[in-house]
Amino acid sequence: MFANYLVPVKTTTVQTIFRYLLGGALLLAGTSHLTWARTEFLAQVPQWVPLNKDLVVILSGIVEILLGLSLVFLARQRVLVGWVVATFFVLVFPGNIAQYLNHTDAFGLNSDLARGIRLLFQPVLVAWALWSTGAWQAWRQRA
Template structure:
């Protein structure tokens, strides 16, 4: 049985913030930002853009809720969230390359380019705040 990774108060605060952000983002996929999120779905994806937005919103809400409440699986959920951020990155790149505006603030190539640099931050945030990175390092000892 794996030993539970202990996280600091700071990590827990940031984990809760990330979980709430994911729940909010997922909800926004299904409601008021649904059309804007469709602009991020690359044209080469062989599914309806609306279906992709709905499914990704549901996944975001599930990841957020599990990160918030499923204590004994936090490290695995952190990895799952990091992988999710990697999987959606091509959509952000496509939005930049295609010059598609969204959310009011993503209305220039500069804004869309700057946004791309936040994806590694989200990945690191998920791995650090969940204890996933620490758990992986401990497993190598």
């Protein structure tokens, strides 16, 4: 079943550049979870998460670093990595929704309008991960 996701599809130079950019963004975000923006990320962990908030921030930072490194260095597995990164963006989306619903200020998102615009950007990240890795293309070829 997963064999199709282990074989890379042909991607363009533009897709490769965007895959590297997304990888770099995830590396930066993950590093910021563990260092300078830790307090901001703590504010974004929803109250309903049954884990220590600091642990959630640390673990999500480590995951983002690993995903960023995977996007940059695992070119042969990029289709599978694309699906994993897209899934990660879907899994953290409830935290963004909670930030909007609870009117939590973080990262300069100090209005419902700003938090709402951020919600609209999350599907863009999912699409970016699937397109830049060729995952979407591989899925379409398989279907």
